[in-house]
Amino acid sequence: MNITPVIDYLEKHKDQHLKELIEFLKIPSISALKKHKPDIEKAADFMVNKLEELDLDVEKIQTPGNPLVYAQSKKMDPSKKTLLFYGHYDVQPVDPIDLWDYPPFEPTIVNDTIYARGVSDDKGQLYSHLMAIEAFRQTSTEIPVNIKIIFEGEEEGGGENIYKFTENNPEKLACDAVIISDTSQYNENTPAICYSLKGIVYMEFRVKGSGMDLHSGSFGGVVKNACNGLAEIIADLKNKDGVIQIPGFYDNVLELEQSEKEEFASLQYSDEVLKKDTGSSAPHGEKGYTTLERMWGRPTLDVNGIWGGYSGEGGKTIIPSTAGAKVSMRLVPNQNPQRIAKLFREYVLQVAHPSLEVEVDTLHTAVPVLIPRDHEITQSGINALEKGFANKAKFIREGGSIPIVATFQKSLKAPVLLLGYGLPNDNIHSPNERYLLQNFYNGNKTTAYLFDELS
């Protein structure tokens, strides 16, 4: 096929496309705040209208929460591959509003960058797919794949309707690959395909040493102190080399391949970048692995919070009765979250001082995700990115979890392509969320090139 007219169209209509995106960004579709429910509907309708304009079959699907917007090619050609595009039209709240340099819902362009809530996460990214489809339509170029689209409005509010809908409607969403543009490139000069996400097991445990807070003079040295006992358990979770001590924890870990290690090394991630991004004085973690290997390819364990006893001003001479901690573990393929939760629980109960009462709860879990790098869709993604962004694309992994990915993999039995157009410093979820104009324009082209790759 000849992609040139499509790319030319995108080049020529940049201003019009940006104007459209700005209208979309003006809608304060904050899913976490009930008062914005009318804006949620408005954003869903904006999507419906745009998708109808693209000559797709469109449905606004009501749920107990916010509507799903579904669309598909009017003619589904069984000889073509089918791509399912996922995105979300809702956005994060804007607090703390004082820290914004520009009003979050009055998109402002400064130095070829748009500042607006939701511009990177995810309105600007999902809009690129619509722009690519439009370019094919307007240039009468046949799209070489069948299109399916599912947009949700609860991603930032923790809603579960997309999960239920996917599990209940695998035929409707059936596809050869899922495309998600809701993540980042490696950096401004390095487009990237993320082919693995970590899973998670989030635990909480609480210990009780005495029936009430006790006077530390009267009972010091004669009963087990809950805070001391809690700290001892936490200290037993990892050794001084950062190796997790829970027996069996590493059993099913898929070791990084040599080629992955080389790919990571080629990114030349530096301690200086880490220090700058975290404010930490030095990298630290499991011995024997580089920073990127630990960040992307090794399971981790972090205390997310601790509490117990008196934390106010001055001193209170008590032996606290109870203490607690939240602990999350990020898992890699092929660790099983349920198994890890069980091992964690058993280990905490085993190492806890015998005079402590201990309760261990699992708060939530997500399975890790791995998409084969040699899969056709992954290779197509890499090629499309290199053309769209005119830079060598890299393979990266991600330490965070995107639970919908595993749901798509499991229910649709399809690979997921994480075709991120944003940047790590787009300030998503923070004040001054932003998106480079060039990433919007290059994203539009990249989706077009992806269609071309699959022709």
Next chain:
Amino acid sequence: MNITPVIDYLEKHKDQHLKELIEFLKIPSISALKKHKPDIEKAADFMVNKLEELDLDVEKIQTPGNPLVYAQSKKMDPSKKTLLFYGHYDVQPVDPIDLWDYPPFEPTIVNDTIYARGVSDDKGQLYSHLMAIEAFRQTSTEIPVNIKIIFEGEEEGGGENIYKFTENNPEKLACDAVIISDTSQYNENTPAICYSLKGIVYMEFRVKGSGMDLHSGSFGGVVKNACNGLAEIIADLKNKDGVIQIPGFYDNVLELEQSEKEEFASLQYSDEVLKKDTGSSAPHGEKGYTTLERMWGRPTLDVNGIWGGYSGEGGKTIIPSTAGAKVSMRLVPNQNPQRIAKLFREYVLQVAHPSLEVEVDTLHTAVPVLIPRDHEITQSGINALEKGFANKAKFIREGGSIPIVATFQKSLKAPVLLLGYGLPNDNIHSPNERYLLQNFYNGNKTTAYLFDELS
């Protein structure tokens, strides 16, 4: 001398003495609450009037806080020993008021027990000294010692005026012994002399691992987690046998003598009592010592509080930037609080993970106290108790700290007799504070017998 008329007088005037005490208890002299300032003055004046009635020279000494009430014998006989009685006329707040079975300032007698705020701590106890003096006066029996009295009104409010006054007026308060009735007997059948108090060092330390809270997916496994690091430091403070690991910590500890261990053992303190009093499932502490030996004669270390990261409902996937802990150590003779604070600080800095920033502060200290058991005043106290309470008296120590004791020892160079008339379950500082009538009457006699012992 003939003590019989004095004791007879006390026996015959029980009702009158109780009535007087009840008037004193009706004054809500809560030092922690500003609105009770007039009641503080009223209680101080009540003391002034009573002391004048006892034919003493009395002064109400104004301070920047609440008044001190000072009194002394009109004739100070240089051939007699001088006793300084200390007590406090202020009381604790009454919250939670809902949990009181009787109004805290309407003294109520049920089953030969008075229920009222301050009855055990310290109004009922200090009043016994006044009753004994009255009995000598009214029976024209010569008191065989010179009397000095200092009562304060800030003990429950953390005021420091008594300390300053003592340090600035050592001649005025000069004495052969200080008598304090503001502690407890061992139990209902065992009067006791407490001859040692622990000192204290109260520390706080805070650690910082990163410049801000980080996403536990993005940065898990690559920077030091402040909560994990804090827990590791705490876990390093004691080993599994409860032995404190700070180098040099035990250097100056005065080991318990064999006779002390035997005295403690004779009290037959049981695990069952400990479990009942603490709600703990089992005793725990430094290996090689009995529960009472640890409670009274060994230095201890307890975390009083910990904080860091997220402790609300559900999960928040952060690597906390900072975490902190409060840690108090109870010291025994001859440990030096300043030295221990320094050793603690050095050890925490040494064991802390090198990529943590650590701050260590000393919040407050008190020196441990030891009064020789073979001192004349201690022996006189034991004898007086045995007569007053008609039961064998024991030697006990105390795990808590009473900072004024060390101030008296240091400024006045005099031994302090802790002649406690209360019981451990008098509910001091709690709802339903109470005092057995027999302890009031026996206390009156005990102070009288103490004078007799020193004749």
